Amino acid sequence: MNRADLNNHGDLNLQVDLAGIKLKTPVLLASGPAGYGHEYRELLDFRTLGAIIVKGISLEPWTGNLPPRLAETSCGLLNAVGLQNPGVEYFLKEDLPALRNSGTKVIVNVVGCSPDEYAAVTSRLDGKEGIDGLEINISCPNVKAGGMAFGTDPKATAKLVEKVRRETELPLVIKLTPNVTDISTVARAAETAGADGLSLINTLAGMLIDTENQKPLLGNTFGGLSGPAVMPVALKMVWQAAAAVRIPVLGMGGINSADDALQFIMAGARAVAIGTGLFYNPGLPVEINKGLAGYLHDKGYNSLAEVEGVARRQKGAD
Amino acid sequence: MVAPGFCRLSLEAPKIAAAARPGQFVQVYMFSGRRPMLPRPFSIFNANPGQGQISFFIEVKGPGTAMLAAAKKNETWSLLGPLGNGFPAMPEGSLLVAGGAGIAPLVFLAASTQKERLLIYGAPSATMLTCPSSDLDLPGLITLEATEDGSRGEKGTAPELLAVKIKEASAVFSCGPCGMLAAVKSLCVSHGVPGWVSVEERMACGIGACVGCVIKTGNGYRRVCKDGPVFPVEEVVFDEQG
Ligand SMILES: Cc1cc2nc3c(=O)[nH]c(=O)nc-3n(C[C@H](O)[C@H](O)[C@H](O)COP(=O)(O)OP(=O)(O)OC[C@H]3O[C@@H](n4cnc5c(N)ncnc54)[C@H](O)[C@@H]3O)c2cc1C
Ligand SMILES: Cc1cc2nc3c(=O)[nH]c(=O)nc-3n(C[C@H](O)[C@H](O)[C@H](O)COP(=O)(O)O)c2cc1C
Numbered sequence: 001m002n003r004a005d006l007n008n009h010g011d012l013n014l015q016v017d018l019a020g021i022k023l024k025t026p027v028l029l030a031s032g033p034a035g036y037g038h039e040y041r042e043l044l045d046f047r048t049l050g051a052i053i054v055k056g057i058s059l060e061p062w063t064g065n066l067p068p069r070l071a072e073t074s075c076g077l078l079n080a081v082g083l084q085n086p087g088v089e090y091f092l093k094e095d096l097p098a099l100r101n102s103g104t105k106v107i108v109n110v111v112g113c114s115p116d117e118y119a120a121v122t123s124r125l126d127g128k129e130g131i132d133g134l135e136i137n138i139s140c141p142n143v144k145a146g147g148m149a150f151g152t153d154p155k156a157t158a159k160l161v162e163k164v165r166r167e168t169e170l171p172l173v174i175k176l177t178p179n180v181t182d183i184s185t186v187a188r189a190a191e192t193a194g195a196d197g198l199s200l201i202n203t204l205a206g207m208l209i210d211t212e213n214q215k216p217l218l219g220n221t222f223g224g225l226s227g228p229a230v231m232p233v234a235l236k237m238v239w240q241a242a243a244a245v246r247i248p249v250l251g252m253g254g255i256n257s258a259d260d261a262l263q264f265i266m267a268g269a270r271a272v273a274i275g276t277g278l279f280y281n282p283g284l285p286v287e288i289n290k291g292l293a294g295y296l297h298d299k300g301y302n303s304l305a306e307v308e309g310v311a312r313r314q315k316g317a318d
Numbered sequence: 319m320v321a322p323g324f325c326r327l328s329l330e331a332p333k334i335a336a337a338a339r340p341g342q343f344v345q346v347y348m349f350s351g352r353r354p355m356l357p358r359p360f361s362i363f364n365a366n367p368g369q370g371q372i373s374f375f376i377e378v379k380g381p382g383t384a385m386l387a388a389a390k391k392n393e394t395w396s397l398l399g400p401l402g403n404g405f406p407a408m409p410e411g412s413l414l415v416a417g418g419a420g421i422a423p424l425v426f427l428a429a430s431t432q433k434e435r436l437l438i439y440g441a442p443s444a445t446m447l448t449c450p451s452s453d454l455d456l457p458g459l460i461t462l463e464a465t466e467d468g469s470r471g472e473k474g475t476a477p478e479l480l481a482v483k484i485k486e487a488s489a490v491f492s493c494g495p496c497g498m499l500a501a502v503k504s505l506c507v508s509h510g511v512p513g514w515v516s517v518e519e520r521m522a523c524g525i526g527a528c529v530g531c532v533i534k535t536g537n538g539y540r541r542v543c544k545d546g547p548v549f550p551v552e553e554v555v556f557d558e559q560g
């Protein structure tokens with residue numbers, strides 16, 4: 001194949017339908033690293049993205065955790081931002097209008113300290129022009145109340161999802177935590193309670209100690225690990241979740257190349273999201289799109305759907 | 319290498335050189351295949367729009383700075399910048415206070431004007447005063463050195479020297495370790511002299527998106543990469559341990 005062929009996959013179809021959201025490409029920005037999109041729009045053409053999932057939004061503004069909030073690990077990143085966000089009213093007024101014409105779909109990550117707060121944020125976001133779906137974050141390890149507490153207990157997960165479901169017709173994706181012993185039960189609980197899709201993984205709980213100062217490196221003591229270090233763990237959990245449910249799965253955790261992304265698709269993910277990888281290389285989403293299209297072309301596939309879950313079928317896992 | 323553990327790195331970056339203001343910084347990307355590292359932030363030490371060049375003054379601390387210190391001629395690196403707010407214009411009679419590698423943004427600042435200005439450059443000992451004297455040889459700039467062990471210049475710390483000189487200063491501009499900046503803050507506040515400091519925090523995106531690089535200020539948490547790295551000194555809240 002010559003170079004011209006390699007760069008011309010215009011006829012190839014990278015579109016996917018994630019929980020009722022039609023995505024131009026299967027590469028999304030994960031919630032958090034890109035904030036509300038303003039800054040990365042200068043570095044990255046958002047039309048190449050399936051969607052941006054904006055950083056977690058609560059009812060009132062949250063100030064976030066004490067610094068330092070970041071620490072680099074071997075092939076990974078530990079963060080304890082603590083869901084600092086300006087609150088839902090500010091988001092609707094100041095962030096959403098710019099996102100509406102950014103050239104990509106918008107999924108809003110919802111957080112709260114109580115089921116009532118999740119429901120209240122959801123109802124404020126419901127029906128707003130420019131919001132294509134919601135990702136309910138029941139998996140943040142960096143906040144004391146709420147967050148991960150809901151996502152580690154299948155009963156609490158089901159209750160929360162039912163409550164939020166009543167507030168909106170928007171596609172509902174539930175974001176799961178890897179900090180559980182059995183991802184399948186939580187995945188099934190979310191599906192039964194009315195989720196349209198699942199996304200995973202959020203970060204793995206962890207910490208580091210500064211031996212010079214003899215104290216934890218992060219201001220919050222504990223943080224969440226992301227980046228290539230977590231990729232095999234994430235892949236396994238996506239595999240397991242995809243086996244447990246019929247709704248589509250958005251895979252993420254350490255994706256840093258087109259090959260990583262393909263592995264998630266082959267494990268059963270409908271689409272993938274990039275978080276930490278964007279820090280290493282803001283051009284990563286474009287690279288992944290190219291790599292996926294190149295793979296489909298080389299292997300003679302017409303769409304990504306043909307490779308979704310293939311590794312599972314190879315193993316007779318379905 | 320300009321001294322053990324320090325290097326001065328010049329790069330061709332015409333767009334950054336043309337746009338850079340003193341106090342701004344650049345993210346240097348560290349692509350390395352399957353073992354990626356976050357980009358590393360460095361203050362702009364020198365910008366020459368005519369030649370399309372910028373330079374950094376780097377203290378080797380870990381893997382990223384070691385890679386940069388080992389960079390060879392004609393290698394290509396990905397850069398993002400100039401980033402951050404930079405220092406405000408410097409009035410006549412300003413005092414610049416640098417600690418260790420914190421000299422980097424202040425050399426660019428000092429080179430941006432011909433106005434009367436004094437640089438206090440402090441370090442624990444003479445071997446840590448690593449900035450090449452040719453870079454400090456600027457028209458009208460007077461440099462006072464301070465070492466804690468007295469091995470060069472005045473014996474004492476940069477803030478101790480600042481305490482003597484601040485009465486004549488119209489403004490103070492400073493960059494260095496946290497402890498030093500905290501001392502600069504109390505001197506500025508007690509003498510009623512306006513001051514600006516360039517601070518550091520660990521970064522990821524470098525452009526204001528991830529809210530990972532915040533510091534505590536009188537106005538809540540502020541992002542070093544976007545709201546800073548230069549802050550009015552009275553705004554910054556220094557913890558006792560820094
Ligand atoms: C705005 C800004 C401007 C800077 N300008 C310069 C400069 O002109 N010259 C220079 O030598 N250094 C500068 N630094 C610090 C420099 O970015 C770090 O020393 C470098 O990232 C360390 O990378 P490493 O891989 O070599 O070491 P690592 O192993 O990553 O770290 C070594 C040590 O440096 C500390 N460190 C790591 N990243 C940072 C950071 N972003 N801020 C503060 N400490 C950090 C770590 O805690 C550790 O103690 C600047 C930092 C910031 C935020
Ligand atoms: C700095 C940072 C902030 C994050 N903020 C959020 C958030 O607000 N809500 C959320 O659901 N996940 C958040 N995450 C988790 C990511 O969306 C993602 O699930 C995780 O980082 C794994 O993917 P990655 O390895 O590609 O980063 C954050 C991650 C990072 C690194």
Ligand code: FES
Nearest residue numbers: 522524529531543
């Ligand atoms: S490093 Fe991301 S906001 Fe400053």
